[in-house]
Amino acid sequence: MIAKLDSMLLPRKKFLYHYKNVRWARGRHETYLCFVVKKRVGPDSLSFDFGHLRNRNGCHVELLFLRYLSALCPGLCGYGAPGERRVSYSITWFCSWSPCANCSSRLAQFLGRTPNLRLRLFVSRLYFCDMEDSREREGLRLLKKAGVHITVMSYKDFFYCWETFVARQQSKFKPWDDLHQNSVRLARKLNRILQPCETEDLRDAFKLLGL
DNA sequence: ATTTTCAAT
Numbered sequence: 001m002i003a004k005l006d007s008m009l010l011p012r013k014k015f016l017y018h019y020k021n022v023r024w025a026r027g028r029h030e031t032y033l034c035f036v037v038k039k040r041v042g043p044d045s046l047s048f049d050f051g052h053l054r055n056r057n058g059c060h061v062e063l064l065f066l067r068y069l070s071a072l073c074p075g076l077c078g079y080g081a082p083g084e085r086r087v088s089y090s091i092t093w094f095c096s097w098s099p100c101a102n103c104s105s106r107l108a109q110f111l112g113r114t115p116n117l118r119l120r121l122f123v124s125r126l127y128f129c130d131m132e133d134s135r136e137r138e139g140l141r142l143l144k145k146a147g148v149h150i151t152v153m154s155y156k157d158f159f160y161c162w163e164t165f166v167a168r169q170q171s172k173f174k175p176w177d178d179l180h181q182n183s184v185r186l187a188r189k190l191n192r193i194l195q196p197c198e199t200e201d202l203r204d205a206f207k208l209l210g211l
Numbered sequence: 212a213t214t215t216t217c218a219a220t
Contacts, residue, residue, distance in 0.1 A: 055217040
């Protein structure tokens with residue numbers, strides 16, 4: 001049973017290489033997506049599923065996930081019997097890269113017509129977000145508008161992923177150098193991206209006034 | 212100081 005489950009888990013080296021939140025992520029030509037799916041089956045009870053995916057055959061991992069979604073979440077999209085309610089799900093993603101502009105837009109569209117799905121998104125690194133006017137930045141704002149909570153992964157998130165998705169064989173999660181600093185830097189960057197400009201202007205104004 | 216990015220060779 002353990003051995004069977006192990007094959008579904010991420011090898012330690014793969015996780016560490018692809019999720020490392022280093023400034024210059026040379027060679028990460030793959031993106032991994034670890035997910036947790038929770039289904040609301042009653043007023044209180046939740047069922048639970050988890051796993052991981054990576055991009056394949058030129059298909060970004062987010063869109064790959066959308067393809068698997070109906071199998072993963074029965075009753076999410078179908079219309080069911082007349083008068084029957086759709087099933088509600090909460091999904092959490094932990095992605096090694098944040099989504100590209102196209103994936104963000106496709107996701108936002110999908111979520112717009114699937115109000116019974118809540119998506120929480122943790123990312124290790126920000127994908128093509130250096131330019132002030134990058135389409136990827138715009139895409140992240142679109143996702144926020146679609147109700148997605150986007151957060152940069154911190155120590156506790158890497159730790160949780162290690163415990164949940166990695167074939168760790170009893171080994172403890174060993175944070176790499178600068179994990180915390182990198183996470184803080186990226187979180188600030190993401191906040192600046194998601195923050196409406198007015199707030200930023202106000203903050204500067206307050207600073208000028210010494211308030 | 213500078214470096215990369217869901218590849219393409």
